[in-house]
Every structure is written in structure tokens, then in C-alpha cells.
Amino acid sequence: MKNFSTIFFALMVIVFCSFKINRSTQLTAVPDTSIELLLTSLGEPKSQHYIESVDPIKVKKGESLIKNGFAKEGIFRSKIISTYFTCVDCHSLNRESEDSRKTSPEDRLNYAIKTNQPFYPGSTFWGIYNRTSWYNGDYIKKYGDIISEARTSLSESIQVCAKYCSAGRFLEDWEVEAILHYFKSNELKLKDIQFDEQTQVLLNNANRNEKQQKELYNKLVNSFKRKEDASFLNPMSRDDRKYGQNGDPKRGEEIFDRSCLHCHFQGRVSHLKLDKDLLTAKWFVKNLKDYKDETLYQIIRYGTYTMAGRNQYMPLYTKEKMSDGQIEDLVAYIKQLANSNE
Numbered sequence: 001m002k003n004f005s006t007i008f009f010a011l012m013v014i015v016f017c018s019f020k021i022n023r024s025t026q027l028t029a030v031p032d033t034s035i036e037l038l039l040t041s042l043g044e045p046k047s048q049h050y051i052e053s054v055d056p057i058k059v060k061k062g063e064s065l066i067k068n069g070f071a072k073e074g075i076f077r078s079k080i081i082s083t084y085f086t087c088v089d090c091h092s093l094n095r096e097s098e099d100s101r102k103t104s105p106e107d108r109l110n111y112a113i114k115t116n117q118p119f120y121p122g123s124t125f126w127g128i129y130n131r132t133s134w135y136n137g138d139y140i141k142k143y144g145d146i147i148s149e150a151r152t153s154l155s156e157s158i159q160v161c162a163k164y165c166s167a168g169r170f171l172e173d174w175e176v177e178a179i180l181h182y183f184k185s186n187e188l189k190l191k192d193i194q195f196d197e198q199t200q201v202l203l204n205n206a207n208r209n210e211k212q213q214k215e216l217y218n219k220l221v222n223s224f225k226r227k228e229d230a231s232f233l234n235p236m237s238r239d240d241r242k243y244g245q246n247g248d249p250k251r252g253e254e255i256f257d258r259s260c261l262h263c264h265f266q267g268r269v270s271h272l273k274l275d276k277d278l279l280t281a282k283w284f285v286k287n288l289k290d291y292k293d294e295t296l297y298q299i300i301r302y303g304t305y306t307m308a309g310r311n312q313y314m315p316l317y318t319k320e321k322m323s324d325g326q327i328e329d330l331v332a333y334i335k336q337l338a339n340s341n342e
């Protein structure tokens with residue numbers, strides 16, 4: 001009988017403990033907690049590109065593919081993705097705005113200045129792992145069917161950009177996987193996103209009920225961008241152009257340095273060499289009233305397209321990546337440069 005009660009007691013302890021353990025599987029959130037882990041613990045299904053744990057070797061290869069266009073396997077080098085571009089010509093690898101919810105062109109430029117980074121036409125790879133759709137908005141107009149799968153698949157987006165945006169080739173499976181591992185290593189953590197006090201309270205509440213779990217989930221997914229919007233604009237009409245009148249030349253110079261020169265300095269990825277010379281500025285000013293590639297108002301909104309025998313092209317800037325006001329800032333700077341007597 002004594003034995004029985006001991007066993008019974010032991011059983012009770014086990015049941016009680018497992019109950020305890022069960023309750024405590026609710027994730028304790030610390031600044032380094034992965035957003036993916038948090039969201040899946042709150043019931044979100046795992047994404048198609050879900051990676052359980054990062055493989056540092058794959059991360060290194062992915063990073064090299066992104067930065068150099070190839071990766072090393074022992075003494076061998078993999079085939080280059082594109083002879084024209086690397087991913088980092090158009091995409092940042094870092095945070096791009098102070099507040100994870102706000103990625104207006106003005107926010108992005110302020111942050112680029114503050115952290116001394118380029119000002120890119122593409123969206124950053126930082127946190128791209130946590131997005132749920134890609135190539136949004138008007139990109140369908142530019143790429144049509146090519147992006148129909150890319151919209152809901154990160155792997156497909158990588159393929160589209162390797163082949164089309166980079167004027168390169170489709171990637172092999174190991175290359176896509178390596179890039180995904182790099183993206184996973186660059187995923188969002190709790191400390192990276194901005195949330196309100198209520199969210200904080202919910203996060204700290206270890207005994208959340210189901211309703212509160214849902215509330216927390218909704219708050220978290222609204223604390224960062226799960227997709228980057230993309231709206232194409234037409235070039236401002238001749239009448240709408242202010243020719244830099246109220247533009248801020250200082251900000252314009254930042255755009256010229258951090259965006260245009262990032263690709264055009266000494267003709268890095270383009271035949272067109274841009275610099276901060278009087279002649280360059282005069283060339284732009286001469287064309288300001290037109291509707292052609294040499295017109296700042298137009299080249300920024302349309303970019304250029306690849307042609308037979310000329311694979312480099314310039315990506316267009318969407319409304320989300322450069323505002324009309326910023327174009328006026330750039331024009332103000334170019335006019336100031338044209339009027340200076342060096």
C-alpha cells in the first residue's frame with residue numbers, strides 16, 4: 001500500500017511537471033528572439049522557405065554569391081552569375097530605415113546618410129526572409145508572367161533576379177539554398193522591430209490566453225514590413241516639373257553620390273560615366289525639359305531596358321524608392337553644379 005501511494009505520488013509529480021513544462025513552452029521573448037520563431041509559436045504556419053537551423057558554411061557561400069557573383073568550393077570557383085551586375089549593385093544587406101514600419105524614400109535617404117550607405121533602387125535583403133510576398137505592385141507590368149510564382153516564393157524571386165534583374169542566369173539548387181541560408185542569417189529579431197507598449201505587455205505576459213495570443217500576433221506582424229510595395233510613376237510632365245525650384249541641393253547631392261554614382265562612377269556597371277564635373281551637370285541641365293533617357297525626370301522613372309548586345313540596363317525607381325520631391329532635390333543640385341565656376 002505504501003508502495004502504491006509512492007508510485008501514485010510520483011505519477012502526480014510527473015503529470016504536474018509535464019503540465020508545467022507544457023505551459024512554459026510558451027516562448028520567453030528576449031531581444032534576440034527570432035521573429036519567425038515568435039510568429040510560428042503564435043500559430044503562423046511555417047513558410048515555404050523555412051529553415052530550421054542556419055548552416056554557417058552555406059551562409060558564407062550565399063554571402064559570396066551575393067557580393068561577388070560566385071562562391072568558392074575548395075580551390076574551385078563557381079560559375080559567375082552575371083558579368084554585368086552583382087546583387088549588391090541594387091540591394092542593400094543592411095537595415096534601411098530607423099523604424100521598421102517606415103520605409104518612405106525620405107526615411108531611407110536619411111538613414112543612408114546617417115549610416116553612410118548607398119541609396120539603392122531595390123529593397124534591402126535585411127529581413128527579406130521575413131517577408132511573405134515579393135515583386136509586389138507594378139512589377140507585374142514590367143515582368144508579367146515571369147514573376148507570377150515569384151510573388152509568393154522567395155526562392156523564385158531569387159531566380160528571377162539572378163536571371164533577369166542581373167542579366168545573368170538561373171541558379172543551381174545549391175546556390176539558391178546558400179542564398180536562402182544567408183537570408184535566414186539576416187532575419188529579423190525582436191530587437192529589430194518597433195512595437196508599442198501594449199505589444200510589450202503582451203510579450204511579457206507568460207499566461208496569455210488565446211485571444212491575447214491572437215492580438216499579439218496581429219501586433220507583431222504590423223510592426224514591420226511584410227512586403228515592399230512598388231508603384232511605377234510616369235515622368236513628371238513638363239508643366240509639373242519645378243526644375244529644382246524648391247529643391248534642396250544638399251539632399252540632391254546625397255542622392256547623386258549615394259545612388260547615381262554607386263553605379264555610374266567611372267562607368268562601374270554602365271557605359272555612362274558620371275562625375276561631379278561641370279560638363280556632366282551641363283549635359284543634364286540641357287536635357288531637363290525633354291522626354292528622353294538623358295532627362296533626369298524620365299530616366300529615374302523609366303530606367304532602361306536590356307537590348308540585344310547590350311545587357312546592362314538601369315532599374316527604374318518606384319515611388320517608394322524615390323519621391324518626386326527627391327528628384328527636384330537632385331535637379332536643384334545638378335543646376336547648382338552647372339552654375340558653379342570650377
Ligand code: HEC
Nearest residue numbers: 085086087090122123134135157158161162165166228315
Ligand atoms: C540591376 C539591379 C538588380 C540586381 C543586380 C539584382 N536585383 Fe534583385 N531586385 C531588383 C529590383 C528593382 C527589384 C524589385 C523589387 C524590390 O526590390 O523592391 C528586385 C527584387 C528582388 C527580390 C524580391 C524583393 C522584394 O521584397 O520584393 C529578390 C529576392 C531579389 N531581388 C534577389 C536578388 C538577388 C539574389 C540578386 C543577385 C543574384 C539580385 N536580386 C540582383 C534589382 C536588382
Ligand code: HEC
Nearest residue numbers: 089090259260263269270271272293294299304312313314
Ligand atoms: C543599379 C545601377 C544604376 C543606378 C543606381 C543608376 N544607374 Fe543610370 N544606368 C545604369 C545602366 C546599367 C545604364 C545603361 C547604360 C549602359 O548601357 O551602360 C544606365 C543608364 C543611364 C542613363 C542613360 C544613358 C544613355 O546614354 O542613354 C542616364 C541618363 C542615367 N543612367 C542616369 C542615372 C542617374 C541620374 C541615376 C541616379 C538617380 C542613375 N542613373 C542610377 C545603371 C544605374
